[in-house]
Amino acid sequence: MKKWWWKILSIVLLVYTFTAGMGLLWKNDVPRLPQLQETIRNLYFHVCMWFAMMILFTCSVVQAVKYLNTNKLKYDILSRQYAAVGIVFGLLGYLTGIIWMSYTWADPNMPASASFSQIAREPKLIGAAIALLIYLAYLVLRDSIQDLDKKARISAVYNIFAFAFLFPSIWIVPRLMESLHPGGEGGAGGNPALNFRDLAPRMRIVFYPAIIGWTLLGVWIVSLKVRLATLKEKMLFQE
Amino acid sequence: MMRKSIASLFLLLLQLNLKAQEGGVTMADEMRNNGKIYVVVAVILAIFIGIILYIVRLDRKITRLEKDQKSNTLITKS
Numbered sequence: 001m002k003k004w005w006w007k008i009l010s011i012v013l014l015v016y017t018f019t020a021g022m023g024l025l026w027k028n029d030v031p032r033l034p035q036l037q038e039t040i041r042n043l044y045f046h047v048c049m050w051f052a053m054m055i056l057f058t059c060s061v062v063q064a065v066k067y068l069n070t071n072k073l074k075y076d077i078l079s080r081q082y083a084a085v086g087i088v089f090g091l092l093g094y095l096t097g098i099i100w101m102s103y104t105w106a107d108p109n110m111p112a113s114a115s116f117s118q119i120a121r122e123p124k125l126i127g128a129a130i131a132l133l134i135y136l137a138y139l140v141l142r143d144s145i146q147d148l149d150k151k152a153r154i155s156a157v158y159n160i161f162a163f164a165f166l167f168p169s170i171w172i173v174p175r176l177m178e179s180l181h182p183g184g185e186g187g188a189g190g191n192p193a194l195n196f197r198d199l200a201p202r203m204r205i206v207f208y209p210a211i212i213g214w215t216l217l218g219v220w221i222v223s224l225k226v227r228l229a230t231l232k233e234k235m236l237f238q239e
Numbered sequence: 240m241m242r243k244s245i246a247s248l249f250l251l252l253l254q255l256n257l258k259a260q261e262g263g264v265t266m267a268d269e270m271r272n273n274g275k276i277y278v279v280v281a282v283i284l285a286i287f288i289g290i291i292l293y294i295v296r297l298d299r300k301i302t303r304l305e306k307d308q309k310s311n312t313l314i315t316k317s
Contacts, residue, residue: 007298011291014287015287018280018283022276022279037264037266224298231301234312
């Protein structure tokens with residue numbers, strides 16, 4: 001375990017997220033909002049998944065560009081593993097979002113099916129699903145090509161395309177349409193979690209460390225996967 | 240009579256005021272008061288520590304593999 005300090009930092013920040021985020025350190029640390037109630041604490045978990053995903057995808061596209069510049073397979077491995085772990089975080093974000101919305105968006109006065117047909121039209125959900133599917137297609141595309149260099153080049157180019165599509169589908173389009181998700185048309189606008197008028201100041205002291213903690217955990221898993229993939233590659237060349 | 244009714248009105252208003260301070264939004268206050276929230280946090284931390292131990296073990300294993308690999312390549316080169 002070389003350079004282990006950031007791994008410790010990740011663990012410490014996440015333990016802080018779990019304890020302070022659950023309200024153990026301060027009384028009345030979250031605003032009392034109707035409808036949301038205690039579920040506002042999901043901000044430290046659900047939203048952080050998407051932040052970690054965005055950061056990992058950004059790292060992935062940076063490595064892809066580096067590969068195209070240098071043609072070194074090292075960057076291709078990095079790019080692929082960043083994207084894979086980013087997808088995992090995205091799926092977790094989607095899953096936690098589904099759980100959260102089924103308790104806060106669903107109308108208890110309507111039958112479940114009617115309320116579902118309302119939620120299913122949600123632009124944020126559709127956009128996030130499209131973005132994740134594009135990234136899943138990245139993995140499929142990669143594994144369908146046998147030649148190492150061709151695989152690396154095509155997937156690097158596709159990675160840039162996928163990253164470019166990420167922004168309209170999860171940030172821009174949902175903001176232009178009417179949406180139940182915070183940040184939609186008619187709301188305060190901008191990023192609801194980072195907006196200083198929108199997020200209670202007491203929540204920020206947990207929220208920002210939580211983002212860093214979750215992202216570092218993701219990077220840790222990426223580093224393990226990269227080292228394993230590099231070992232595999234070396235063994236292939238030795239044989 | 241007048242004074243009594245004013246006093247009772249005042250008390251009523253006070254009560255309303257207290258209610259308003261509570262906000263009327265149900266939160267998990269009871270869970271916090273009787274301390275059961277600690278149980279939830281304990282469970283979360285247990286799961287998290289389990290996952291972290293797993294990742295650390297993986298990390299160590301990969302480090303050992305890398306060392307083996309390095310010594311292997313040295314042997315084949317010499």
